[in-house]
Amino acid sequence: MRMSRLLVRTLREAPADAEVASHQLLVRAGYIRRLASGVYTYLPLGVRVLHNIERVIREELDAAGCQELLLPALHPIELWEQSGRADLFGTEAMPAMVVHGRGGDFVLGPTHEEVVTVTVGAEIESYRQLPVTVYQVQVKFRDEARPRFGLLRTRELVMADAYSFDVDKEAMQQSYGSVFDAYVRIFGRLGLEVFPVEAHSGAIGGDVNHEFMVPSVVGEDHFVQCASCGYAANVEAAERRMEPDLPSGGGAAATDPPPALVDHHTPDRPGIAQVVAYFADQGDQEVTPADLMKSLAIMDNDGRATLLLVPGDREARLPNGWRLFEDEDFASHPSLVKGYIGPVGQQQHGIRVVADLGIRRAGMWMTGANQKDHHVSGVTLDRDFTVDEWGSFVEVETGDLCPRCGQTVGLVRSVEAAHTFQLGYRYSEVMPGSTFVAEDGSEGRFSMGCYGMGVSRLLAVVAEEHHDDRGLVWPEEVAPYQVHLLSLGAGRSPEVATAADELYAGLLAGGVAVLYDDRDASPGVKFKDADLLGLPTRVVVGQKGLDRQLVEWRSRATGEERELAMADAVAELSAD
């Protein structure tokens, strides 16, 4: 491609709305342009990068035996009513956008479980046709509450997602493993370090699932990593080890004998922070969040009223399916007084008590008195309350102990670049046609998996992880062109112009993806633009080199420079 004809314009300064490096550079170098908040146009250079990422994904998924199809982006709303997820529209869990057409209401597909299930279900009649894994690469739509960081979080995004269909759970897990492995290979080819972590499943559903986390300073997530044994998990799913006798930095040490319960009048002070502030204002007694026990009224996934106890200085981590009490739940369980909840005597009211292991450490606690505007201190395990079930119910923090090996873990800031789910029967149970004749003649239902990867987000992540202060530095797999050919002073030197034109023609004939900067621009401009665009190899044709029948070769990534004989240049560059 001749740069004089390429639809690209580089900017010396980044637009004020671009904050992070990948966003600034992609805009400055002319790869993308913003159309609206979270909606971007891919200019020719950007499209080539996008297509390269897609090519890598296709190659690996094809190699793993997956078959590509293309599903509609426009979904009849009835399809989502059948899965029950239409109820979530407009909520934070499923910010889908609905459009009204002549044929009824449609959803701009935010994800494709419903569509793919009915599509594949209609084609599969027998277990003999299974397993099958399909995938697609297409645009999806999400009405993001807050688009961010250029392509990292958008309202319209390109995703690649695969869906596996198997005869049973064991077979599904096989398929899951094979796509999982393909995903790991894809990240490797894109030049990204990735950590598949155990995670929550959110609105997609299913049991086992993994997020593919790429460590990055622009990440919106953190994952927990153990340097010694390799344990890695999302903070929402991570557990920690807690030795019963190990102090965890909270609560008051138990005295012997334990002191009596002390009631404190704490008017209008629901919540840990307010109580701490209240005692700080009073001045007669210092109370820290760690002295308090956080008592949360929960509906668990079986609909049981449950009291969850965690140390007051820790964030509670609710298991999948659990939710906080709503007003009507409080109304039907009067023993739990919103804002002043405590564990004392709750089992007598039919409340199950579960507690984080951090509560078990020797200690007594201040907590709600189950009476409005009152807290109570000196609350002691076994004497004043008992626990029905222990577990790890707090978000893991740096310095906590690895649940696997007991060493300390750390939090790593990262971008969620892909998410894979073992769905099981979540969709095949509710979507019509998701049955097949099993080997024994009975009716079977698909055990499914789904595997989503953010293609446009990956473009941003690769740019984020591969740039320097002068511009982008694309890995070869994704670079829009491999060679950036510059002619210097071609306007005044017919010899340079001819040599550069011939080299360009030779590279094209040799099948090299080459971008030819044939513009009538000064050398400085061409060098700066070449650095900014970030193609792997730069080749300069100038009078200086031509006098010795040489062209100059330079690696964008390493800065390494070589001189190539004019006569060998095409062969050498084609071999790369």
Next chain:
RNA sequence: CGGGAAGUAGCGCAGCUUGGCAGCGCGCCUGCUUUGGGAGCAGGAGGUCGGGGGUUCAAAUCCCCCCUUCCCGACCA
């Protein structure tokens, strides 16, 4: 959705406090000169000062409403 900031030429910004010709740098166009790390000179084009309403002889500037964008938080497939 809560908090904060900002909208003036394609991009980056000044002007607003104290109302009075709409500016600067880069980019763009023409010509000449230049040419190995974002060249020089000369000439030129380009504006709904985010939108609407109000105050005033007069509004980019003061007042009210709205829209948009970005950042922090919440949330997130």
